[in-house]
Amino acid sequence: MQVIQFSQAKASMEPQRKDIHNSEIPAVCISCEARHGGICGTLSPSQLTELSRHTKRRKVTGGSEVIGQGEQLNAYSNILSGVVKLSKMMADGRQQIVGLQFAPDFMGRPFLRESQVAAEAAVDIEVCSMPKAIIDRMIADTPELEHKIHEQTLKELDEARDWMLTLGRKTAQEKVASFLHMIAMHIDPENADKRSFDLPLTRADIADFLGLTIETVSRQMTKLRHEGIIRIENNRHVTCPDMERLRRAAGND
Amino acid sequence: MQVIQFSQAKASMEPQRKDIHNSEIPAVCISCEARHGGICGTLSPSQLTELSRHTKRRKVTGGSEVIGQGEQLNAYSNILSGVVKLSKMMADGRQQIVGLQFAPDFMGRPFLRESQVAAEAAVDIEVCSMPKAIIDRMIADTPELEHKIHEQTLKELDEARDWMLTLGRKTAQEKVASFLHMIAMHIDPENADKRSFDLPLTRADIADFLGLTIETVSRQMTKLRHEGIIRIENNRHVTCPDMERLRRAAGND
DNA sequence: CCCTCTGTTTGATCAAGATCAAGCACAGCG
DNA sequence: CGCTGTGCTTGATCTTGATCAAACAGAGGG
Numbered sequence: 001m002q003v004i005q006f007s008q009a010k011a012s013m014e015p016q017r018k019d020i021h022n023s024e025i026p027a028v029c030i031s032c033e034a035r036h037g038g039i040c041g042t043l044s045p046s047q048l049t050e051l052s053r054h055t056k057r058r059k060v061t062g063g064s065e066v067i068g069q070g071e072q073l074n075a076y077s078n079i080l081s082g083v084v085k086l087s088k089m090m091a092d093g094r095q096q097i098v099g100l101q102f103a104p105d106f107m108g109r110p111f112l113r114e115s116q117v118a119a120e121a122a123v124d125i126e127v128c129s130m131p132k133a134i135i136d137r138m139i140a141d142t143p144e145l146e147h148k149i150h151e152q153t154l155k156e157l158d159e160a161r162d163w164m165l166t167l168g169r170k171t172a173q174e175k176v177a178s179f180l181h182m183i184a185m186h187i188d189p190e191n192a193d194k195r196s197f198d199l200p201l202t203r204a205d206i207a208d209f210l211g212l213t214i215e216t217v218s219r220q221m222t223k224l225r226h227e228g229i230i231r232i233e234n235n236r237h238v239t240c241p242d243m244e245r246l247r248r249a250a251g252n253d
Numbered sequence: 254m255q256v257i258q259f260s261q262a263k264a265s266m267e268p269q270r271k272d273i274h275n276s277e278i279p280a281v282c283i284s285c286e287a288r289h290g291g292i293c294g295t296l297s298p299s300q301l302t303e304l305s306r307h308t309k310r311r312k313v314t315g316g317s318e319v320i321g322q323g324e325q326l327n328a329y330s331n332i333l334s335g336v337v338k339l340s341k342m343m344a345d346g347r348q349q350i351v352g353l354q355f356a357p358d359f360m361g362r363p364f365l366r367e368s369q370v371a372a373e374a375a376v377d378i379e380v381c382s383m384p385k386a387i388i389d390r391m392i393a394d395t396p397e398l399e400h401k402i403h404e405q406t407l408k409e410l411d412e413a414r415d416w417m418l419t420l421g422r423k424t425a426q427e428k429v430a431s432f433l434h435m436i437a438m439h440i441d442p443e444n445a446d447k448r449s450f451d452l453p454l455t456r457a458d459i460a461d462f463l464g465l466t467i468e469t470v471s472r473q474m475t476k477l478r479h480e481g482i483i484r485i486e487n488n489r490h491v492t493c494p495d496m497e498r499l500r501r502a503a504g505n506d
Numbered sequence: 507c508c509c510t511c512t513g514t515t516t517g518a519t520c521a522a523g524a525t526c527a528a529g530c531a532c533a534g535c536g
Numbered sequence: 537c538g539c540t541g542t543g544c545t546t547g548a549t550c551t552t553g554a555t556c557a558a559a560c561a562g563a564g565g566g
Contacts, residue, residue, distance in 0.1 A: 088418045099414065157410045215523090
């Protein structure tokens with residue numbers, strides 16, 4: 001009966017969904033679907049019933065690991081809020097961030113037992129996680145679900161390849177500008193002239209994302225600041241008066 | 254009736270398949286499946302019938318474009334032999350190779366009209382290509398087909414992320430060693446101690462793959478040669494007496 | 507045979523970014 | 537209040553890989 005409520009919620013208006021998400025009963029991901037474009041819109045009522053018994057909403061504080069590199073991966077998650085960084089590390093400690101995941105993204109690695117990347121909360125995040133086994137079974141008999149996940153995979157592949165061009169061929173200045181531009185677009189892709197945003201990453205993380213050192217990131221930020229392309233307050237808050245100039249500084253002309 | 258033959262071929266032995274592939278009638282991709290692990294094993298006989306009327310086997314000479322960056326992409330292909338490089342180019346000509354595809358791979362971008370990468374034959378290749386529209390329709394009603402393509406996408410994503418670590422954090426020496434090791438593994442993944450292989454890429458391509466210049470690639474190859482880790486004949490043919498040493502030089506300790 | 511073209515190597519020099527080293531700002535805390 | 541720790545910036549110097557330049561090897565072609 002709980003589930004009937006959820007199904008109704010799906011069709012109803014925003015406030016009610018919120019109530020359900022905050023209720024005692026672990027919220028089924030139908031709420032993610034409604035508010036964040038997650039995967040659960042593809043599931044049947046009976047599948048949702050089952051899933052609802054196992055999903056769990058939880059908060060993860062910034063900096064803590066969601067999944068370690070090479071670890072057994074036994075859950076999928078929808079990111080409800082915040083940013084997750086995916087990274088790889090070499091034996092001697094050199095690290096590279098290979099992807100960022102934002103609020104509506106689905107996290108997890110289908111069809112494999114081990115993850116080759118570590119997932120860590122970049123800031124405080126909220127996720128809705130569900131057991132791998134159940135989702136894997138549902139994938140097998142719900143083609144739309146696999147399709148949805150496939151589309152997410154394709155999106156990640158495109159982003160990874162874009163980033164390879166940045167890593168391999170751009171200058172430090174262009175790399176930093178590319179990063180800022182990417183974040184600005186992700187915060188509000190519709191409203192491209194939105195001028196102000198918070199960086200979800202420390203300078204150290206940005207360096208690991210761009211294949212640079214902390215010092216170089218800092219110097220390039222200062223340079224962009226002196227050139228009037230950005231303003232920075234409190235280290236994290238960035239304002240970009242002219243997004244087009246930032247785009248050009250990023251080499252995407 | 255042609256198609257019945259194909260179906261039989263699928264179940265029968267190697268030589269017959271080859272005959273079919275060389276016959277006048279454009280070979281349906283069932284032959285790819287049998288010999289190269291392509292996508293057509295997931296299709297029903299009637300789907301194969303239809304597909305067989307539209308697939309076309311063709312050769313592409315090294316260096317020519319298969320799909321231009323940003324071009325309309327109206328075909329999928331199975332690579333039957335050879336290597337394809339996927340690359341991105343900046344407006345000023347800087348280029349980055351973002352992926353290599355080898356013989357059994359499926360090439361093409363589902364669900365999108367435009368490709369953001371250019372695909373070019375690295376050496377002379379043979380492909381079995383099929384119209385996008387037909388495959389897209391078959392994907393819609395054959396979940397196994399989407400699953401197969403999804404798995405290929407996941408493989409490409411893993412490879413892209415591995416390469417991001419190389420691009421962002423490895424030294425020139427490690428990059429070149431990583432490249433050689435990767436090629437060696439791809440030529441014969443089963444037989445990891447296979448010592449000898451041909452490079453499918455020119456020095457310029459290798460540089461674009463590694464985010465280096467031609468000169469640096471050349472110098473690092475010379476250095477690996479002097480250290481006795483590899484031997485090189487005719488510029489393209491590489492012998493590696495001790496794969497373990499190469500792996501260590503690549504930083505994958 | 508010479509000539510040209512492409513792909514490659516090698517050498518000399520330069521510069522972008524790494525490394526080493528301080529120092530500042532701010533938050534938490536005894 | 538001063539102390540400590542963390543994250544960030546700035547400066548001085550060094551190193552890696554880029555750039556500029558030359559030369560070589562092999563293929564094709566007149």
